[in-house]
Amino acid sequence: MKLGRLPVRKIIKRSVLAVAAVQGATLGALAITDHRRKKSRRHVVFPRVPPRSVTTGGSEVTLYTYGEDLYADMLGAIRQARLQIYFETFIWKADPVGFEFKQALLDAAERGVRVYIVYDEFANLVVPRSFFRFPKHPNLRVKPHRLIGFGFRWPRQTGRDHRKLLVVDDDVAFIGGYNIGSLYATNWRDTHARLTGDIVWDMQNAFIDYWNLFPRRRLPQLPDTGGLVWQPNIRLYRNVPKNLVFPIRGMYLDAIDRASHHIYLTHAYLIPDEDMVRALLQAADRGVDVRIIVPEESNHIVADWLSRGFYSQLLRGGVRLFLYQGAMVHAKTACIDGQWSTIGTANIDRLSLQGNYEMNIEVFSDAVAGQLEEIFAMDSSNCRELTLDEWHSRPAMVKFSESVLTPFRPLL
Missing domain, CATH: 1.20.5 (Single alpha-helices involved in coiled-coils or other helix-helix interfaces)
Structure with missing residues (x-):
C-alpha cells in the first residue's frame, strides 16, 4: 500500500x-x-469639470474631479480652522503637496487649533520615515495605523486604514478617493466630496470612533457627543474590521437590487465577489443599463489581471465595460436611477468590502446623482468600450495567465 x-x-x-x-x-x-x-510615466491630460455644489437636505455637497482643485480647498479649510482638525489619509507622499499639507497642519497647531492626524503605516513604507516625524506640541496628536501582524484574529488584526477624511471645526468635511501627493494632484482622475451642514457631525463622529477604537498611552481619548439632528438625505457607512462590521458591501447590494433603469459604476479596481457579480447580472437581465468604468491600466497590474478574469462573465450577461484611457481613474462612485449615489473610499474588491477600514456616503438626491451622471458621461468620453467579441479574441497566452492568477482573487 x-x-x-x-x-x-x-x-x-x-x-x-x-x-x-x-x-x-x-x-x-x-x-x-x-x-x-x-x-x-508622463504627465497626462484628461477631461474634468470644475467643482460644483448642490444642496440636499441640511447639507451642501461639492464634487471634485481634479486633485489641484480639491487640495486648494482642503488647505484653505485647514488654514481657516479655529477649534480642531481631524485629518486621516491612506497614502501621504513626502513631496511638495505632502509637505504643504504637513506645514499647514503644523501651522494650525501653532495658532492654537487642536490637530489630530491618522495615516496608514503600511501604505507609506516607501515614504521616508523622517517625513512622519512631528515636533512635540500640546495641540498636535499623531496616531499611525500600524501593521499589527497576522494571526487567528485576521482580518480584525490586519485591516488597513484606507479612509481619506478631513474634518475642520464643525463646518466642513472632505471624503473620497484622493490620497495626498503631487501625482494625484494632476495625473489621477479621482472623485472627492466636500460636505457642509448636518452631515459634518457624522464625519466628526466617524473619526472620533476610529481614534478611540485604538487607545494608546499618552494619546487622549476624544469626547463622544451625540448629534443634534438626524440627516435623512445622506448616510455614512463605515467598515470596521476590528469589530467585523462591513456595511458598505450590503449598501451596494441593496442599491443594485433596487435598480430599475440604470447603474453607473466607476471603480479603480473591480474584483467583485459572487454576490456582487450575481446582483449586477440580475440587474442587466431585468433590463437595467449597467455600465462600469475601470482603468485600462491601473497602478496595480496584478489587480488589473485579476479583474479581467470577470470580464467574460459580465460582458456575456449584458454588463457594459468602459476602459479609461491615458490616466489612472481612482474614483469609487456609483449612481443609480438618477436618485441614489455613493462616494467614498471603498473599491469593489475583497480588501475594501471585507478587509479594510473604509468610509462611503450614501446620498438620496437627484441633484447629486445628476452631477455624478454628468461626471460619468464626461469620463465615458475618455473611454473605449470593451466588446465581448474583442475580449474573446485576446491571445491564448493571456487567457492562460488570467486563469493561473484566479486563486489570488480572494486576496484582493
Whole structure:
C-alpha cells in the first residue's frame, strides 16, 4: 500500500510545485512590466469639470474631479480652522503637496487649533520615515495605523486604514478617493466630496470612533457627543474590521437590487465577489443599463489581471465595460436611477468590502446623482468600450495567465 501511494504523492507534490512555479513566473513577469510602465510615466491630460455644489437636505455637497482643485480647498479649510482638525489619509507622499499639507497642519497647531492626524503605516513604507516625524506640541496628536501582524484574529488584526477624511471645526468635511501627493494632484482622475451642514457631525463622529477604537498611552481619548439632528438625505457607512462590521458591501447590494433603469459604476479596481457579480447580472437581465468604468491600466497590474478574469462573465450577461484611457481613474462612485449615489473610499474588491477600514456616503438626491451622471458621461468620453467579441479574441497566452492568477482573487 505504501509503495502504491508514493507515486501519487509525488505526482501531487510535483503538480502543486509546477502550478506554483507558473504562478510565480506570471507574477514576476507582471511585476517587471509594471516597473517599466511606471518608469516611463508622463504627465497626462484628461477631461474634468470644475467643482460644483448642490444642496440636499441640511447639507451642501461639492464634487471634485481634479486633485489641484480639491487640495486648494482642503488647505484653505485647514488654514481657516479655529477649534480642531481631524485629518486621516491612506497614502501621504513626502513631496511638495505632502509637505504643504504637513506645514499647514503644523501651522494650525501653532495658532492654537487642536490637530489630530491618522495615516496608514503600511501604505507609506516607501515614504521616508523622517517625513512622519512631528515636533512635540500640546495641540498636535499623531496616531499611525500600524501593521499589527497576522494571526487567528485576521482580518480584525490586519485591516488597513484606507479612509481619506478631513474634518475642520464643525463646518466642513472632505471624503473620497484622493490620497495626498503631487501625482494625484494632476495625473489621477479621482472623485472627492466636500460636505457642509448636518452631515459634518457624522464625519466628526466617524473619526472620533476610529481614534478611540485604538487607545494608546499618552494619546487622549476624544469626547463622544451625540448629534443634534438626524440627516435623512445622506448616510455614512463605515467598515470596521476590528469589530467585523462591513456595511458598505450590503449598501451596494441593496442599491443594485433596487435598480430599475440604470447603474453607473466607476471603480479603480473591480474584483467583485459572487454576490456582487450575481446582483449586477440580475440587474442587466431585468433590463437595467449597467455600465462600469475601470482603468485600462491601473497602478496595480496584478489587480488589473485579476479583474479581467470577470470580464467574460459580465460582458456575456449584458454588463457594459468602459476602459479609461491615458490616466489612472481612482474614483469609487456609483449612481443609480438618477436618485441614489455613493462616494467614498471603498473599491469593489475583497480588501475594501471585507478587509479594510473604509468610509462611503450614501446620498438620496437627484441633484447629486445628476452631477455624478454628468461626471460619468464626461469620463465615458475618455473611454473605449470593451466588446465581448474583442475580449474573446485576446491571445491564448493571456487567457492562460488570467486563469493561473484566479486563486489570488480572494486576496484582493
